[in-house]
Amino acid sequence: MPRIAILGGGPTGLGAAYRLRERGVDDFEVFERAGQIGGLATSFQDAKGYTWDVSGHIIFSGYPYFNQFLEKMLGKEGIRRIDRESWIKFEDRYVRYPFQNHLSSLPERAMLECLIGLVESQTIDRDRAFRNFEEWVFAKFGAGVSKHFMIPYNEKVWSTPLSQMGFYWIAERVAVVDWKKALETALLPKIVDWGPNATFGYPATRGTVGLWLAVLPYLGDRVRYRKRAVCVDEDEREIRFSDGSTARYEKLLTTLPLEAFVTRLARAPESVRAASKKLLFNRLFTVGVGLKRPSPSTKNWIYFPNPKTPFYRMTYLSNYSPDIVPGGDTSRYCSLLMETTYSRFRPLPAGDFAKSVVNGLVDEEILQPADLPAIESVYLIHAAHAYPIPSVDRDEALETIQSYLESKEIYSRGRFGSWKYEIGNQDHSLMQGKEVVDRWLDGSAEKVFRS
Template sequence: MNHHHNHNPRILILGAGPTGLGAAYRLRELGYTNLLMVDRHPYLGGLAHSFTDPQGFTWDIGGHVMFSHYDYYDRVFDRLMGDHFTLNNRESWVRIAGTWVPYPFQNNIRYLPKDLAYECIAGVIKAQTVAGGVKDAIARAANFAEFCRAVFGPGICRHFMDPYNFKVWAHPLESMNKTWIGERVAVIDIDRALRNLVLGLDDYGWGPNNKFKFPLTGGTGEFYNRFGPVLKGSYNLNRNAVAIHISEKKIRFSDGSIEPYDILISTVPVDWLVNSLLVGHVPDLVRHQAARLLHSSGHMVGIGLRRDGGTPSSKCWMYFPESNCPFYRVTYLSNYSPHMTPDRDRYFSLLCETSASAHKPVNPATIVEDTIQGLINAGLLEPADRDAIVSTWHYHADYSYPVPSVERDDILADVIPWLERHSIYSRGRFGMWKYEVSNTDHSLMQGVELVNRLLLGQPEHTIGIVYKVTDDGMQHARGVTTMVTCGVVIILAQI
């Protein structure tokens, strides 16, 4: 690899979340030593880090689950975790009209009150039997809102898709593109939906093959913490980058220190990279485009409760489209491992996620109380359970979801190649801004694949993944042995 005259270029990695860790791990695995990974936090893992509060409850930043996606990722997990993990059944539900509807939603509308069930099924039938065919209707859709209408019809959109997705993305569905979905939802099996409704059949999206791994102790973050010893000597924590000098190839940090680089792998949000960190000549177009990227922020609220017998339910996670609670998703985190609470037989924990943006303001000062009241409104807690709350935890993620906006792909087409011409490779959840490939495993593999490209000349796969739907509502990527964690109708909330 000819970089300047330097055959052993200095590779600097900005950010020690899954993408940075994947890149550093792969470099070290290939015997490469001229690298440094830096992060502003005192810990590894970025948004995949976990925190244990003073009461002894462990909290993740959002509901992370580990499905088996990539052989390489699985091998790294095996190497670092051994048998230090639990295997859990994936059991997810939607809370709507005062009742629990099993996932996938469209196959279980029999659980709804009859008038809603009729409205939903009638809308699906109309949408799927439209003159000219549903494929044409999808092709005509100009954005995500029109796409949903074309696939699901007005009933499911009104009661579930529209309110739920606004709660998740905190942006109008009209401002989102339809390409991030790939081919995930092209067809709903009307016959199956109708049969289940009329014959009263259950159709669960979980079963013997729907298990996921979770670290036995320490939450999701335990896996990423374990990269520490392996990467010893290759990273610094508590170093906050404040300026990247493009022409000199130097990064300045808040303590005044400077690090040179030949190649920069950046996992920081690309809008912030371009408009707050880069110093030197950046074309107006690139700065303007990067500034147009949309994201939501997130409030993660953990509620730890005392209860004889521990967790009161076998549910894993639940979706909440309605306005009687601020959160879009709640996870029984205490079901993921017996060590997420001080004592599995005497406590349980609920992790609640709420999105925020200029379109959907959230008051940080009241979000914990709003969450508790929401849990009562939504039927997860009784008013009397307030007395059983022994711990509350609140984390604000300024960047939570990269919104796949209508303009996003055009923006990336201008920004990413320009950065690469200046030896800056932007990858990861907010480095590449592709929500569709920003699960923790995708993110780690973006780092690994970039290193394979830079050192071995191999093509990157993940950042251009195309999806194909399978019968069980799980997604398989074409040409890559991977699976995405999001089912057909819960359009992609399961980060």
């Protein structure tokens, strides 16, 4: 087996490294820019003893390999199983997710608009070709659900005009509407659950990174920290790092954001550079707020479509595991995690961002003014790449870039390596790393990356 270099110690790089060891291959190294592993699935501990994830990460998967890996890494005791309780804050009230199946919780006028829109949407030609995500949303959800939830919420989470996004990625990512069920549950209210993550997992200790730290003992001494790749010479097959050192390879797995990776190539043709500029993404600010008080709710997370609220989602993080608050004592401490994306289309608001997030918690009545003195930690995390946008012309650009890279024995995989949101979770990432290794070793097809 030739010498392999892996760029990035997130779930994809670690998944590939683990698979290499599992298949008895030792001739590889993982080069990670940071001083710790995990990438977007890492966690940080602050001085007060709160553990913060980059974003509220939950674990669920339909891949048997991933589920076996999970159990091997953490054991049954090491993973907490949690029933999803996700909500939408709509004006002064909470509506269960999926929104369209819990319309009975809305004020009467909004409920009526949603129901009329759903009925009207049935008159739309079902086989009509939609040009973008925005058109698809209006056609499938009707004007009311679109106006009250789908459009404002998606504008916040993607920070990208919905007219520039495709809708080919939806599959398990969006709860699509069943208008009969929506009508039925509006008139005869009941809780309707949805989706592959109705029950999810979370590491019992160390936060989200707990899963990835558990892989390290299987990798021997193959992870190199603080190795930031600054240039890759695709003909010489050599990586140069910011500390001036270099590494040679015969095969390279990169998990860097594809668009940034292309700028590091020594010889990429103009067509590849131009294609990489078409890839859209957003960035993320996460604000963690640690309080000396028990959790104010049993909910898991809440979506906020209100454009004035500075975050699109809030997670009651300490409800996932007591280990992530000081002393593991959730009778005295709790933690909340708020996420806000921004992009070239939608900049962050000016001013003290953390303060505006805390004010948003009070405005949305998650916290009362009397809770503010109990705040003992405000922790900011920035992710320069958060969501790879499934834009209308993404796949054409990807084809140009990936076919050039593979002609040079460079394989770009993972959330931002493949640039495919629909295969961008931890399980997809691990599987992409595993499957590219299997392809190298015995020519088997990569199912997840090609799906």
